[in-house]
Amino acid sequence: MSTILITGGTGTFGRDLTALLQPTARTLRIMSRKPAPPDLPANIEWAVANLATGTGIDDAVRGADIIINAASDSGGNTHQADVVGLQSLLNAAQSHKISHFLHISIVGIDQMPFGYYRHKLDAEAVVSASVLPYSIARITQFHSLVLNILEPSLKIPGAPLRIPTDIQFQSIDSREAAAQTLTYLHTPANGRLPDIGGPEVLMLGEMAQTLLDARGDSRPIEHTLTPDPKVFWPSPEAIEAYRRGLNTTPDHCCGSITWRDFVT
Numbered sequence: 001m002s003t004i005l006i007t008g009g010t011g012t013f014g015r016d017l018t019a020l021l022q023p024t025a026r027t028l029r030i031m032s033r034k035p036a037p038p039d040l041p042a043n044i045e046w047a048v049a050n051l052a053t054g055t056g057i058d059d060a061v062r063g064a065d066i067i068i069n070a071a072s073d074s075g076g077n078t079h080q081a082d083v084v085g086l087q088s089l090l091n092a093a094q095s096h097k098i099s100h101f102l103h104i105s106i107v108g109i110d111q112m113p114f115g116y117y118r119h120k121l122d123a124e125a126v127v128s129a130s131v132l133p134y135s136i137a138r139i140t141q142f143h144s145l146v147l148n149i150l151e152p153s154l155k156i157p158g159a160p161l162r163i164p165t166d167i168q169f170q171s172i173d174s175r176e177a178a179a180q181t182l183t184y185l186h187t188p189a190n191g192r193l194p195d196i197g198g199p200e201v202l203m204l205g206e207m208a209q210t211l212l213d214a215r216g217d218s219r220p221i222e223h224t225l226t227p228d229p230k231v232f233w234p235s236p237e238a239i240e241a242y243r244r245g246l247n248t249t250p251d252h253c254c255g256s257i258t259w260r261d262f263v264t
């Protein structure tokens with residue numbers, strides 16, 4: 001029976017992968033920097049490892065057949081975790097003869113001037129240079145990420161929602177993205193898989209209005225290029241790339257859970 005290691009198994013996407021795979025008879029192993037929770041199900045193994053420091057990686061990989069790499073440190077240590085640590089993970093995968101290294105990436109990273117995305121692109125290059133059977137799955141933003149972008153600006157009751165209304169997203173429900181990704185689990189592409197995009201391309205202004213309507217919130221939405229400084233927004237150049245929809249993949253619409261479904 002094969003053992004599937006999910007790095008980032010505690011994250012948004014990794015939790016969805018785990019939930020989808022767990023009912024099958026496979027053994028799953030979650031890699032995390034944190035200790036195992038006390039209520040770990042019987043068919044889930046836990047490996048404490050840190051991609052940024054390299055600790056625990058070899059033990060995490062030993063005995064696994066497939067690795068889904070859904071770990072990413074978007075919070076500042078990205079190069080060390082996502083690129084340097086990834087190389088260590090691939091080295092361990094090679095020495096333990098992994099049959100498929102399935103790497104999770106993001107649509108449009110080769111065209112968008114965004115620091116995190118540059119590291120994600122470097123990570124793809126590291127994976128592509130590996131001699132392992134591998135696949136790279138590029139996915140558009142999750143619905144939950146767009147919600148996280150909008151939520152902080154809604155904290156002050158009644159205050160106008162000031163956002164760049166004309167930037168585009170083709171967001172996807174992370175569970176549907178996980179289900180699509182898993183269709184490739186046993187078939188390494190040795191390259192990029194078809195992009196995985198959400199069911200529709202929408203402007204952020206439309207998305208915000210749908211969210212406000214769903215919550216019965218009548219505050220106005222104001223277009224701005226200088227959004228709330230308390231909320232993380234990328235540089236003006238990156239915002240322009242989102243405006244041009246370089247983060248979308250309209251020819252690869254997947255899933256049926258729309259933004260409206262997600263927020264209502």
Ligand SMILES: NC(=O)c1ccc[n+]([C@@H]2O[C@H](COP(=O)([O-])OP(=O)(O)OC[C@H]3O[C@@H](n4cnc5c(N)ncnc54)[C@H](OP(=O)(O)O)[C@@H]3O)[C@@H](O)[C@H]2O)c1
Pocket residue numbers: 007008009010011012013014031032033034049050051052053069070071072073074081104105106107120139140141142143145
């Ligand atoms: N969020 C999106 O909208 C989106 C869209 C498309 C693609 N993606 C990609 O999908 C993947 C998963 O994203 P996500 O949103 O699920 O991420 P997330 O919720 O932020 O979770 C990140 C995961 O990475 C792990 N991690 C971070 N630093 C680590 C380190 N130094 N060593 C080991 N593990 C580390 C964390 O584990 P612990 O904290 O337990 O150690 C956590 O499980 C990423 O590759 C991301 O680029 C995300």
